[in-house]
Amino acid sequence: MSDMVTSRNVFGEPLLPCSMQPMTGFFRDGCCNTSEEDAGSHTVCAVMTEKFLAFSASRGNDLSTARPEFGFPGLRPGDHWCLCAPRWREALQADCAPRVVLSATHERALEYASLDQLRAHAVGADH
Numbered sequence: 001m002s003d004m005v006t007s008r009n010v011f012g013e014p015l016l017p018c019s020m021q022p023m024t025g026f027f028r029d030g031c032c033n034t035s036e037e038d039a040g041s042h043t044v045c046a047v048m049t050e051k052f053l054a055f056s057a058s059r060g061n062d063l064s065t066a067r068p069e070f071g072f073p074g075l076r077p078g079d080h081w082c083l084c085a086p087r088w089r090e091a092l093q094a095d096c097a098p099r100v101v102l103s104a105t106h107e108r109a110l111e112y113a114s115l116d117q118l119r120a121h122a123v124g125a126d127h
Contacts, residue, residue, distance in 0.1 A: 007033050008107045010115055018045035018104040019080035022073045032082040032106045040084040041112065045104035047123055048079045052098040055091055080104075085112035092117060099123045 007015040020030040026042040027033055034043050046052070053064050053075060063081070066074035075081055080101060089112045091097040100121045109118065 007031065009103050010105050010107055010110055010118060011102065012107065013103070015106055016101075016103045018082050018101060022075065022079060022081070023071075024080065024082045026082065028071070032104060032109075034106055034108050041086065041108060042082040043085045043106035043109040044083045044088045044113075044118075045101040046081055046083040046088060046098040047101065048075045048077050048081055049096075049098050050077050051096045052091055053077070055094060055096045056087065059087070059090070061087070085109045089113050092121075097121055 009015045015031055015033065017030040018024050018032050023030055025031050025033055026035070026038040032043045032045050034041060048063070056063050063075045066072060083098070085108070088097055088100075088109070092113065098121070100118050100123065102118060102122050105118065
């Protein structure tokens with residue numbers, strides 16, 4: 001997949017990995033890469049919190065429960081995960097958006113949230 005080689009983060013720089021443990025990404029390659037097949041836009045590298053996990057479950061997407069049949073370990077607070085950008089925006093509006101690793105967040109996330117919104121939730125010095 002050649003366009004993954006040129007994947008860029010929200011700063012226009014090469015996209016860094018989000019998480020290898022648990023293995024994340026639409027392509028399960030550890031990065032928040034995307035393509036036309038990724039209807040959910042799994043582009044935001046988010047750091048899970050109890051508050052967000054409860055919010056996601058209340059919206060019908062239980063990310064805490066392991067689903068071994070899909071190779072999904074279940075997420076815990078502190079885990080990094082390539083989150084759907086529309087869900088992150090929904091969580092932002094509900095005041096429970098998780099923190100974001102900007103260098104590992106795909107530039108396509110900017111179709112759903114502004115860089116300022118993402119920066120306001122950035123972890124560490126990743127501003």
